[in-house]
Amino acid sequence: MSVTDKGRAVVAKGGDDVRDRLQRAALELFREHGYDRTTAAGIAARAGVTERTFFRYFPDKREVLFEGAVVLQDALTAAIAEAPQELGPLDILFRAFRSVAPLLENNRPYSKPRNDVISSTPALAERELAKLAALTEALAGALRARGVADLPAVLAARMGMAAFAYATISWLEKPEQGLVERLDATSRELKALLA
Amino acid sequence: MSVTDKGRAVVAKGGDDVRDRLQRAALELFREHGYDRTTAAGIAARAGVTERTFFRYFPDKREVLFEGAVVLQDALTAAIAEAPQELGPLDILFRAFRSVAPLLENNRPYSKPRNDVISSTPALAERELAKLAALTEALAGALRARGVADLPAVLAARMGMAAFAYATISWLEKPEQGLVERLDATSRELKALLA
DNA sequence: CCACGCCTTGTCAGCGGCTGACATAGGCCG
DNA sequence: CGGCCTATGTCAGCCGCTGACAAGGCGTGG
Numbered sequence: 339m340s341v342t343d344k345g346r347a348v349v350a351k352g353g354d355d356v357r358d359r360l361q362r363a364a365l366e367l368f369r370e371h372g373y374d375r376t377t378a379a380g381i382a383a384r385a386g387v388t389e390r391t392f393f394r395y396f397p398d399k400r401e402v403l404f405e406g407a408v409v410l411q412d413a414l415t416a417a418i419a420e421a422p423q424e425l426g427p428l429d430i431l432f433r434a435f436r437s438v439a440p441l442l443e444n445n446r447p448y449s450k451p452r453n454d455v456i457s458s459t460p461a462l463a464e465r466e467l468a469k470l471a472a473l474t475e476a477l478a479g480a481l482r483a484r485g486v487a488d489l490p491a492v493l494a495a496r497m498g499m500a501a502f503a504y505a506t507i508s509w510l511e512k513p514e515q516g517l518v519e520r521l522d523a524t525s526r527e528l529k530a531l532l533a
Numbered sequence: 534m535s536v537t538d539k540g541r542a543v544v545a546k547g548g549d550d551v552r553d554r555l556q557r558a559a560l561e562l563f564r565e566h567g568y569d570r571t572t573a574a575g576i577a578a579r580a581g582v583t584e585r586t587f588f589r590y591f592p593d594k595r596e597v598l599f600e601g602a603v604v605l606q607d608a609l610t611a612a613i614a615e616a617p618q619e620l621g622p623l624d625i626l627f628r629a630f631r632s633v634a635p636l637l638e639n640n641r642p643y644s645k646p647r648n649d650v651i652s653s654t655p656a657l658a659e660r661e662l663a664k665l666a667a668l669t670e671a672l673a674g675a676l677r678a679r680g681v682a683d684l685p686a687v688l689a690a691r692m693g694m695a696a697f698a699y700a701t702i703s704w705l706e707k708p709e710q711g712l713v714e715r716l717d718a719t720s721r722e723l724k725a726l727l728a
Numbered sequence: 729c730c731a732c733g734c735c736t737t738g739t740c741a742g743c744g745g746c747t748g749a750c751a752t753a754g755g756c757c758g
Numbered sequence: 759c760g761g762c763c764t765a766t767g768t769c770a771g772c773c774g775c776t777g778a779c780a781a782g783g784c785g786t787g788g
Binding site for chain 1: 685
Binding site for chain 3: 573574584585588592593594658
């Protein structure tokens with residue numbers, strides 16, 4: 339990309355953009371050669387650092403693709419905290435999901451290829467499930483913080499995430515239909531299931 | 534346990550009970566020293582084989598704890614296929630869950646310690662999530678095989694698994710209350726969420 | 729302006745997970 | 759009995775990942 343110089347990187351390696359370079363290099367290499375065939379040392383080299391430095395920024399090779407999760411989680415928990423009092427748990431969640439839709443839609447150029455790599459690599463898919471589970475637990479926690487009891491909080495969070503994940507994935511595949519519309523459709527379907 | 538002899542195992546290493554010995558040895562060692570501090574070679578040694586043999590039976594160190602998943606999956610998909618026609622997706626699922634409760638309750642002596650190890654080891658918890666996701670997908674597939682459309686099948690499967698997992702975990706923690714009762718309670722709570 | 733200390737990176741050595749290739753032994757079948 | 763097939767052992771080696779230590783840049787306080 340212009341970042342590396344194939345031996346020693348003469349570029350200004352000023353601040354914490356090292357992290358950024360590593361993430362970019364990783365995604366590029368994963369797409370070019372596949373996750374399994376790219377080594378941590380290879381990623382580091384393309385980013386202009388050594389393997390050891392890679393592992394100082396990321397606890398393991400998979401984690402390099404999972405940075406954005408925190409941002410999304412913060413946005414969602416904040417939205418949950420701000421929701422009006424009279425709503426039920428599921429409505430709170432869907433309101434929060436809708437509120438982060440623009441954020442996701444802006445990130446599509448990055449998240450689409452990223453998602454392709456993840457879904458075609460078992461090791462990464464596994465990590466993604468763990469991240470989603472953590473996010474789900476965070477949502478349940480945010481609901482509990484509003485006074486919702488444990489069981490309904492957990493159930494609502496899981497149901498909501500089920501719908502949210504389904505809508506997001508199918509939107510990533512074919513973006514013609516907007517994310518918000520998909521969310522609404524999924525929400526409707528969910529409620530219909532208990533009728 | 535009587536299986537190993539601490540050097541070379543003179544035991545009759547007849548058939549595929551090697552697999553069994555490996556699983557037992559692994560669970561024992563994980564409980565004694567923790568997952569991270571037990572090596573694949575160590576497990577193999579206790580089972581009376583070499584490390585290489587371990588990896589011929591299991592694709593990786595984690596997998597040694599996840600054999601039963603298949604049995605459960607088969608039982609559930611079979612129950613789904615046999616359910617009466619007039620039921621809705623969620624009722625089909627809960628019927629299936631109730632039908633495998635005895636199976637789980639019999640397995641408790643094994644699954645309780647196993648679950649303790651898993652839930653206290655991030656690497657294993659991650660694998661468990663992957664297994665649960667696969668099981669969820671299998672349930673959705675069984676529903677689709679009955680003519681349920683994709684979206685409701687996936688949503689129902691995820692909602693059902695959310696309830697099933699919650700009930701099972703809390704039953705593992707405190708078995709005083711039966712698994713079936715917990716399932717019913719969770720199911721009721723789930724339906725209340727959409728009211 | 730210098731000396732000290734912190735923060736980041738590099739270097740090195742080493743463990744453990746995991747794999748491919750090849751050798752060996754035991755049982756079964758013709 | 760001879761050959762085959764399967765299960766296991768052995769060996770060499772890659773890669774993920776870590777701890778320990780050294781080296782360099784940069785800021786701060788003296």
